[in-house]
Amino acid sequence: MSHIHIPDGVLPWWLVGAGWVLALALVWYASRRARASEVRRKVPLLGVVAALVLVAMSTEIVPIAYHVNLTVVAGVLLGPWLGAIAAFIVVVMLALLGHGGITVIGLNTLMIATEMALGWALFRLMVRLLGRARVRWAAAIATVLTLAVTTTLLVGLVALGGGGAATGRETGALDPNSLTFANPFSSGVVSVNTLRGAEPAPATPEAPLSLGRFALVVYTLGPIGWLIEALITASILGYAMRVRPQLVLGGTLVVPLRGPVGDEGWH
Amino acid sequence: MDVRAIDLSATSGRSRLHGASATAKLTALALVLAGVVLQQNVLIVAACGLLLAALAVGSRLPLRAVFGLAAYPGIFAVVFALAAAPDLLTGALFVARAVTAALGAIVLVFVTPYPQVFAPLQKVLPEVVGDAMLMTYRSLFLLADKFEHLRLAIRLRSGLSHGQPVRAARASASALGSLVLYALDLSQREYDVLRLRGYEGGLRISRRASASRPFDAALVLAAASLFAVALVFRLAGATLTPYSWLPAALAASVLLVTSAWRLVPR
Secondary structure (H helix, E strand, O other): OOOOOOOOOOOOHHHHHHHHHHHHHHHHHHHHHHHOOOHHHHHHHHHHHHHHHHHHHOOEEEOOOEEOOOHHHHHHHHHHHHHHHHHHHHHHHHHHOOOOOOOOHHHHHHHHHHHHHHHHHHHHHHHHHHOHHHHHHHHHHHHHHHHHHHHHHHHHHHHHOOOOOHHHHOOHHHOOOOOOOOOOOOOOOOEOOOOOOOOOOOOOOOOOOOHHHHHHHHHHHHHHHHHHHHHHHHHHHHHHHHHOHHHHHHOOOOOOOOOOOOOOOOO | OOHHHHHHHHHHOOOHHHHOOHHHHHHHHHHHHHHHHHOOEHHHHHHHHHHHHHHHHHOOOOHHHHHHHHHHHHHHHHHHHHHHOOOHHHHHHHHHHHHHHHHHHHHHHHHOOHHHHHHHHHHHOOHHHHHHHHHHHHHHHHHHHHHHHHHHHHHHHHHHOOOOHHHHHHHHHHHHHHHHHHHHHHHHHHHHHHHHOOOOOOOOOOOOOOOOHHHHHHHHHHHHHHHHHHHHHHHOHHHHHHHOHHHHHHHHHHHHHHHHHHHOOO
């Protein structure tokens, strides 16, 4: 669960604001760290890997709105600090494409940066434990573990955001006390409460998010995505390990690459 | 995601919205977004969405691409609403907010070239982040193009290995691996280009001047009015809710008139 697919205006302001503050602080610190070494080499690398993640994230591969993330691949290639900057860029550009929400840019940045850093750390740990010959297994295990942790973080965020007392409205639209289900337009009453602090509705003073149902859906659909992502990540890193092992094990471009003169056509 | 279509529309469009300054458009987006986010009345959110749609129609944007992109977060919002919304109307509000907020951002990028959007951000972000944003934008075209070719190649290879999903999956993964390696080679070549041009950090964007300052002011004023309406309906929801169909009807009328105007050949 690489980034938060929660619409704008669902999470409370304090949570959204805290996400922005923490994300900007992380990006600022990561930039300071990046400046310590040669920045000229890192800017193109950052841009290209961020573009790679963007292309992956904006392409739906199955009709349940699932897309590949490549965040663990990006983490392995960039490392945690450059990964944090790449995460911010990816989230901003995705938000401008309407994918991910603008107010949740901060939280999304933290989520993706966590995923990249965790993926990077777990992959290295797995390579140490399993050996260099089993890079595919290391990548797959690291990806599944990383996505499981970040999915749990997502559920935690929704819980923080108001999913605490959802049991009273578990029947949702079928709640007989809800005036909104049966033609809400007949009486002109269309204002609904989504979170705490809203003006009271007649029948249900609070209509919090259904955390139990949300967690059920996320933990049911999530593992399918984790497996797809793990297979793709393992294959990519396995392939890269076969042809350019220094990229996978070095973490960043430790050796200057010399590609053939390209015919890709510059803009 | 057709980044070429977005870039073509943003750079070659001739509408008044295209000519407005990026700062005015970003300010307007922020105001509309704030209005949408704080609003709890689905009809007011729908009114904002209809007005944004009218703006897209009036600016002669490629509607299939615009509404296709705006619908994409709607899919996620529906999944989220099914998973977490306590009732049908709240779910509808989630979806309306997601689609309307996305539509605002999408209209912005369809009428403003990405570098112009980044220019104000560069002022407040660390240098390396601003530069990397521009490099991302540049690389996105090349990688998206490559990815499209890749998908075609995958389809062809899968066709050859019909009935052998494992083989097809391996072909797909190898192709994605090739894309990653291509991307890394690309970064090296971009580094070489930057080095040749004497890059020492700090790519500068020349900001495009506004075509009409009065239009900029009108745009921001309209967005501020929308925000004010949303704020009033939020604060006085209990009193005003019975009248919330009025802004929605007005916005629908604007969309209708704009659509009729668009049909008139230029």
